[in-house]
Amino acid sequence: MKTIDIAELSQQTGLPASTLRYYEEKSLISAIGRRGLRRLFDASVFQRLALVALGRSAGFSLSEISAFLLSDHKSPIDRDALRAKADEVDRQIHTLQQVREGLLHVAQCPEPSHLKCPRFQRMMRIAAKKQARAVNR
Structure with a gap:
């Protein structure tokens, strides 16, 4: 060996x-x-x-x-855990696609300041809410 x-x-x-x-x-x-x-x-x-x-x-x-x-290799793979992880990955993909779209919008936004862009302001509010939920868990 x-x-x-x-x-x-x-x-x-x-x-x-x-x-x-x-x-x-x-x-x-x-x-x-x-x-x-x-x-x-x-x-x-x-x-x-x-x-x-x-x-x-x-x-x-x-x-x-x-x-x-x-695992003892005789037990079946926990397929429910694999499906749950696949669902989690789908949620992450969806979130990342939204972030990407938002970033591209802000990069092309005609507003002189990003802070004046309504879409950017909405993105910041959503991010703040998500952060607050994560902290409170």
């Missing part, structure tokens, strides 16, 4: 060794031993790190990813 030490793994993945140690602490990856003071991993660590990267790009937290990775 081919092993790779943490320095090599860091170099090949671009992840700092501190991140790899943190992932190990969170049970996302696991060392199979040590060579001196360096942790050793088997080649399957690349697949696990790719799964972590995929999960992060989909917006899952490390604890959610850990739960997926710790």
Whole structure:
């Protein structure tokens, strides 16, 4: 079995060794031993790190990813969690599209000051309300 030490793994993945140690602490990856003071991993660590990267790009937290990775592989994937995340991504897309449209409007707005633009003022009110709701949660 081919092993790779943490320095090599860091170099090949671009992840700092501190991140790899943190992932190990969170049970996302696991060392199979040590060579001196360096942790050793088997080649399957690349697949696990790719799964972590995929999960992060989909917006899952490390604890959610850990739960997926710790499953016994006999249990079905939590498809409800995947659907809920897809719904969340759809909401984020919708919000970002609105922000984009607003930014483009303000960039082209004929008002001499953005603060005098009615649409920009409405955007600021909406942003302030969202921030207040987030703080009160």
